[in-house]
């Protein structure tokens with residue numbers, strides 16, 4: 001069975017592509033085969049990153065392919081243990097298609113209401129379109145380190161009826177620098193930053209496992 005994970009948001013720049021790259025890298029490092037389907041044909045963030053990664057000889061190799069439609073991306077699924085769909089922002093139709101196709105949908109978000117609100121509005125709109133809220137999970141991205149703000153952000157999402165993944169990715173220029181040279185956010189030069197990102201990656205994997213068990217049960 002192939003795990004299909006969709007990274008979506010309404011707002012741009014929240015961390016979808018960063019998350020997609022980290023998850024692909026972590027699956028591959030864990031001995032699974034994975035591919036990123038880059039659905040943002042204009043920006044091609046993941047596709048360009050894979051080019052930098054190959055150029056820099058960063059191992060393991062991460063396969064990324066650009067697709068104009070979710071339908072053609074899904075044709076790749078049987079060949080991999082995990083297919084990661086990197087969606088584009090402000091694309092309600094594509095976003096719904098990604099959500100429908102995915103076993104787990106991750107919505108990265110910042111901690112402010114400005115960021116949280118559009119994420120929750122998106123999750124509600126998917127719910128209205130028949131997407132089970134259980135397969136939607138929020139990921140805290142670019143956090144600022146205030147425990148109070150962090151707790152309030154998590155509560156906001158829980159109160160709206162959705163789950164938040166354990167762990168969070170703090171804002172750090174080192175993450176951006178890693179990405180500039182084709183690395184994932186679990187591959188920076190700083191062990192603490194790698195560990196923080198890894199914790200989030202592990203909770204994505206745990207969530208996938210939990211959803212899988214529920215399907216079998």
Ligand SMILES: Nc1ncnc2c1ncn2[C@@H]1O[C@H](COP(=O)(O)OP(=O)(O)OP(=O)(O)O)[C@@H](O)[C@H]1O
Pocket residue numbers: 009011012013014015016017018019040043045087088089141142143169170171172173175176179
């Ligand atoms: N934790 C972080 N700290 C600092 N910068 C970050 C962090 N995570 C991501 N970034 C940077 O923020 C920018 C946006 O991230 P990313 O491309 O992953 O978002 P996105 O949701 O895919 O954006 P888009 O909606 O444009 O596709 C990138 O320049 C990325 O390198």
Ligand SMILES: [Mg+2]
Pocket residue numbers: 016017018040043045086087088
């Ligand atoms: Mg992107």
